[in-house]
Amino acid sequence: MNNSYIINYAFNNFKLHRVEIRCAENNYKSRAIPERLGFTKEGLIRGSEWIYDHYVSHIVYSMLAIEWK
Template structure:
């Protein structure tokens, strides 16, 4: 099982079916909060919906196309972060994430996304890591900005969000830029 310790309070663990009830509970507790920016809340109505999501992510992991982890904060699942897409041919990875409402404002996502970026570049040998966020989602956009990602552009009307389209801002980090920060 993949577990990556970030610090004494924070770890990333490969998602598994045993996490389904807690993830669904966290989703349900944060439903109104998460619904502002995530389009899948109306399709996640039961723990079985969460199990189906986990099974799909595990298939993606088995096929080396993605990797989804749970964010463990003080031993409790606080959210999800991982690679929504891994493209080995182009050596790119795209990070996606969400955090339960009560875990906001602690720097958990910035630290998690930083560790995922480091893992993608230094362990998976990716040349580029991308993070996309809705243009109006300032909290989500703050994560790549704080990590030093470059804002590369905007994809207009990139996502249907219940009753309207939202633009996505694309951020990128190249391996050569990331590793310079370590020197």
């Protein structure tokens, strides 16, 4: 199942207005997914998740239903 299928399903079947993806700031492979799908980078949430022995910040991406292809 590819990522665009999941986004299509969210918008078309659940009739969502907005889909949001949050990725750890330094997790470049995860961040590549919303960027490749055309999501808008909205900002940084500092110290939002405890991973192992430290907090990491998240980058927030969003897509609105009217923006989705």
